[in-house]
Amino acid sequence: MFPPKADRPYFESWLRRTRKQLTASGRLTELALILSREDGGSEDHWRSRLRDLLEGGEMPGLEFLIRIDGLLSGTRKKTAKPDLQQMML
Numbered sequence: 745m746f747p748p749k750a751d752r753p754y755f756e757s758w759l760r761r762t763r764k765q766l767t768a769s770g771r772l773t774e775l776a777l778i779l780s781r782e783d784g785g786s787e788d789h790w791r792s793r794l795r796d797l798l799e800g801g802e803m804p805g806l807e808f809l810i811r812i813d814g815l816l817s818g819t820r821k822k823t824a825k826p827d828l829q830q831m832m833l
Contacts, residue, residue, distance in 0.1 A: 758809055763798055765816050778815055 766772045776790035783790075796802050 752803070755803065755809070758813075759798065759800065762812065762816065766794075766798065771816075775812070775815055 766775070772791060772794055773787070776787045776794060779785075779790040779794075780787045793802070797804060
């Protein structure tokens with residue numbers, strides 16, 4: 745018999761990738777701290793929610809998944825910095 749095909753392939757691949765990224769010591773706590781500062785709530789609340797998410801107990805929206813990816817990759821919205829070369833011309 746073949747295993748059933750995942751009905752959420754994007755979410756399943758996101759879960760595998762994110763679980764690997766959060767295996768590093770302190771990474772889950774760091775992410776929970778960032779989310780608590782930006783969205784409110786306690787660090788423990790976010791840590792618990794993230795663990796539930798990683799166990800497949802919660803199906804968040806696509807925007808939240810993308811946000812977590814951005815936080816884990818270190819990309820943040822940055823304000824445009826003036827180009828020093830252009831300023832000197």
